[in-house]
Amino acid sequence: MTYQEDFIVFWQQVKQSIKEEAFAKLTMAKTIGKPELKNIFLRPIYADGEFKVILKYSFRPRETEDIEEEMTLEEALIIIKEHLKTSFLSVLLFSTAKDVTFKINKKGIGTITENYPTFKNVS
Template identity: 70%
Template sequence: MSYQEVFILFWDQVKESVQEKRFAKLTMAKTIGKPDLKNIFLRPIYSDDGFKVLLKLRYRSKETEDIEETLTLEAAFSVLKPHLKKSFLSVLLFTTTKDVTFKINKKGMGSITESSPTFFEVTQAEKD
């Protein structure tokens, strides 16, 4: 399966973890080359008016200030998707029941692996 198709399956697990209140964090890592953008993080914000995420773009250079923005999960998906294969080869979903890793190999194929959880409780991001 192409990495785009596998990423949709991975994203389904992200949405499921949010619905079940197990979503702890999402990280885009393993950059291609040495781009200025080092990581992208999503942290949960559960509230009475719905679920949002704190999106953080972390840069390598000290001169470039990190960017933080509160978004819906759908809006965050739109921000993350263009960075796949262009800037990042892996995305890690941390939930309270398992860690799920999405990877793109050299041939452009996607894969999903699961492992024991890193986080055992959800720590919410601080709201603006």
């Protein structure tokens, strides 16, 4: 199975956590090399019956200001896919039900692991 196929399975878990209102945060981590972009975070906005996210770009040099944008989950997915395997090798889903980690190894194979939840509440 390719990492893209595994990522689809992972993204279904992201959507399920949103449906259950358990989605707390999503983090792209494990950068490739030493880029200025350190992390990408998604945080939920549950408002007016519509789900949106705040997408935050966090940069390594502290002098560089972080960038935040409000968008739909579908818009965020496009950005995450653009950075997957080019800038980051892992994506972590934090929900109140469980933490799910998607990783791509050096051979380009994706894996999904689950752990106990880090967050007890969605803020």
